[in-house]
Amino acid sequence: MQLTGAQALIRSLEQEGVDTIFGLPGGAILPVYDPLLDSSIRHILVRHEQGAGHMAEGYALATGRPGVAMVTSGPGATNIVTPIGNAHMDSTPLVVITGQVATASIGTDAFQECDITGITMGITKHNFLVQSAQEIPRAVAAAFHLATTGRPGPVLIDVPKDVTQSMMDWWYPASIEEYDLPGYRPEIPLDQEAVERAVALIAESERPVLYVGGGTLKSRASQELLAFAERTGMPVVTTLMARGAFPDSHEQHLGMPGMHGMYTAVTAIQKSDLLISLGARFDDRVTGKIPAFAAGAKVIHVDIDKAEFNKVRHADVAIQSNVAAALVAFDAAQATPRNLDVWWKAINDWRDQYPLVYDEPTADGPLRPQHVIEAIAAKAAPGTIVASGVGQHQMWASQHWKFEEPGTWINSGGAGTMGFGVPAAIGAKVGRPERTVWCIDGDGCFQMTAQELTTARSEGIPIKVAILNNAYLGMVRQWQEMFYEERYSEVYLSADLPDYVKWAEAMGCVGLRARTLKEMHEVIDEANTINDVPVVIDFRTDAEEKVFPMVAAGASNDDIIVHPLQRGERR
Amino acid sequence: MSPEPYLGEVSRTPVRHHILSVLVENKAGVLARIAGLFARRGFNIYSLAVAPAESHARFSRVTIVVDAESAPLEQIVGQLDKLVNVVAINDLAPRDAVERELLLATLPLGDEHRSAMLDTITKAGASIVDVGPTSVTVMLAGTPGACDELERALEDFAEVELHRTGRVALPRLG
Structure with a gap:
């Protein structure tokens, strides 16, 4: 059967089971958009290519299946570089297809030409510049294989326009051997x-901690983790990338470790004699000052990527494996620590002494952001998916939302990409339409990618967005308050400019606003009744609110700063 | 298991260096992927030699002398191995490897230093591969140490143009 390269590309995506492409057409990718009309694949037309990339990430994180984005050459391709970099940092499986100028024009500075394979070399797991239509099936099959196996990640396929326009004899690789x-x-x-x-x-350990990272979710090891943790009785911490890998409601769960982690999670790691790292990579946001991190602990490091071993922290035992297989092997060998009663006594004392706290909200506002998140969570349907941007609101969402299952927390961890929340929430809702999807966002983040709510409205993707509007780039403001003598430099955004309610309405969404406790409850209830269009709520929150606990950048985790209420100080 | 880094006696190479003999797919951009990886991870390359491997057009062999002080060898090998186009990495400690390098030098044959220069060339075991009216090109294929020695000896003369290939290596037999 003779097909054009464009037809072969779409057909190859169908072969891989793709049901959704997030994208935006342009000159070099134009041939591929024609056979798309005849395909069963749904295309979501975004308003900016960055949105397509983050939507594909949200889709992948919510479903566990690779996200697919398609854009044109030049600026279309460079606009999706940020999501590619983000997916690379968080090991999210993505396949990104970019149009390219015709083969004969490559290297001539042609209109909308850019060397996107060169640009993304360091932020993709791999990339391809397809040289002939006949090679398209192999490139697509190989891209999906690479994106989803081993340590997952983004793979880019760059397809010149003459390649999609020329003819090929249809074939598809029958086995991995044909992927070359x-x-x-x-x-x-x-x-x-x-x-x-x-x-x-x-077996020698008296104070073990299961240090659970994103690799546990990537290898779908939640059940194995639960079984192992319950059999051994070990305490569990879940990193920002692993929230949902172990139920927050579980007695053995100490919460998130790291810079804004729970006091108990941070301190248990510090005092442990054995860290069992499961698909985690000793990120600086977790370790703080490295020589002071869990200084008395031996380390068992389980990772699919051997380059993570001894990169940051010496591994006493390194096991190159997916997390699920390693946990099954530990269980088969009946790995059991010593009696942990003394350890749990210490842990429970820390829990009692330093629970997560915040100042009592006042009826007339401003609202406490933590309280807003807890109120949304209390009224949310079971299994609600939460996406966030990056900053204070992200940390509060991770701290105050209770995650019970994989795929319910969608966030930008390693890269810290502001503006991730809205498009990622849209992608998650496309992948899991039966779930309620809330985006907990900040006012700074919202302004970066809010235009995708137009996409959401026109495509019928009813997400709910809570803007915790403190009128500032809040995390930067927090650092300037604490570490730069309250010298606030370029962090004020204004609560009223833009008018978020009007902006939401202009994009065809429902816009709501809450300043008082009464209004907060009313708008959440109203948002929960709306299931046909996106809803945006402008929650007016306290600009002075800070994220605690906190370990200052580069400080030891022993020097964790707790909430002022726990220091016996008044704010 | 990586062999212990060799504490080299060769003055020009980093004190703790290692040779990585890397088999790669012979595809466009592979060298850029390797160079880019070294650059972004802060690993130092001391020398680099690339050529088709054996008789297969499908693969090339890249011989990289790395500065094992710039990063732990385990990290360099681990990251390199993640490049999809990298097929195999043979990690050679200098004492377990046979290393050779090619040196070419063009020397002006003025009357003043003529005999000293020819003497140096003969002593080094270099051969004359091209002759012009006022200069000659000589070649030395030998150990990196021998190439170093000749290079040092030629420093005494003016207007010498000298190129070295960077080393290639194979495991020592037995």
């Missing part, structure tokens, strides 16, 4: 000797 990836070996056999050494370390 001689250097790619994502899984290696589990090292049983290393497992035995890990089991021996566990």
Whole structure:
């Protein structure tokens, strides 16, 4: 069967089971948009290519399936660089297709030409510049294989216009051998000797902590984690990338570690004698000052990516494996620590002494952002998915929302990409339409990508957006208050400019506003009754509110700063 | 397991260096991927030699001398191995490897230093591969140490143009 390269590209995506593409057409990708009309694949027309990329990420994080985005060459391609970089930092499976100028024009500075494979070399797991229509099926099959196996990540396929316009004989790779990836070996056999050494370390341990990272979600190891944790009785912490991997309601869960982690989670790691790292990478936001991080602990490091071993912290035992297989092996070997009663006594004392607290809200406002999140959560349907931008609101959402299952927390961890929330929430809702999706956003983040609410309205994607509007770039303001003698430099945004209610309405959404406690409850209830169009709520929150606990950048986790209420001080 | 880094006696190379013999797919941009990885991770390349591997057009061999002081060797190998186009990495400690390098130098043959220069060339075991009216091009294929020595010896003369290839290596037998 003879097909054009464009037809072959769409057909290849169908072969991979793609149901949705997030994208925006342009000159170089034009040929591919024609056969799209005849495909069963849904295309979501975004308003900016960055939106397409973050939507694909939200889709991937909510469903566990790779997100797909398609854009044109030049500025279309460069506009999606930020989501690609974001997905690379968070190991999110993405396949991004970019149009390219015709092969003969490559290298001539042609209209809308850019070297996108060169630009994204360092922020993709791999990328391809497809040289002929005949090669399109192989490139697509290989891209999905690379994006979803081993340590997942973004893969970019750059397709010149003449390649999509020329003819090919349809074929599709029948097996991995035909992908032509001689250097790619994502899984290696589990090292049983290393497992035995890990089991021996566990047997000696009196103060173990399960340090659960995003790799646990990526390898779908939640059930294995629950079984292992319950059998051994070990305490669990879940990093920002792993929220939802272990139920927040579980007695053994100490919460999130790190710069804005729970006091108990941070302190348990510091005092532990054994850290069992499961798909985590000892990020600086978790470790604080590295030499002071869990200084008395031995480390069992489980990761699919061997380059993570000994990168930041020496691993006493390194096990190259997906998390699920390693946990099954630990269980099979009956890995059991010593009696943990003394350890749990200490942990429970910290819990009692330093729970998560915030100042009592006042009836007339301004609202407490933490209280707004708890109120939304209390009224949310079970299984609600929460997306966020980056900053204070992200930390409060991670701290105050109770995550019970995988795929319910969608956020930008490693890259810290402001503006991630709205498009990621849209992508999550497309992937899981039966779920309620809330975006907990900040006013600074919202202004970066809000135009995608027009996409959401026109495509019928009814997400709910809570803007915690404190009129500032709040996290930067917090640092300037605490570490720059309250010298506020370029952080004020104004609560009223733009008018978020009018802006929402202009984009076809319902716009609501709350300043008082009474209004807060009313607008949340109203938002929960609206299921046909997106809703945006402008919550007016206290600009002086800060995220606690906090470990200052570069400080030891031993020097965690608790909330003023817990220091016996008045604000 | 990586062999211990060799504490080299070769003056021009980093004190703790290692040779990575890397088999890669012979595809466009592969060298840029390797160079880009070293640059963004802060690993230092001391020398680099690239050529088609054996008789297969499908693969090339990249011989990289890395400065094992710029980053732990385990990190360099681990990150390099993640490049999809990298097929195999052979990590050679200098004491376990046979290393060779090619040096070409064009020397002006003025009357003043003529005999000293020819003497230097002969002593080094270099051969004359091209002759012009006022200059000659000589070649030395030898150990990096021998190339260093000749290079140092030629520093005494003016207007010498000298190129080195960077080393290639294979594991020592037995």
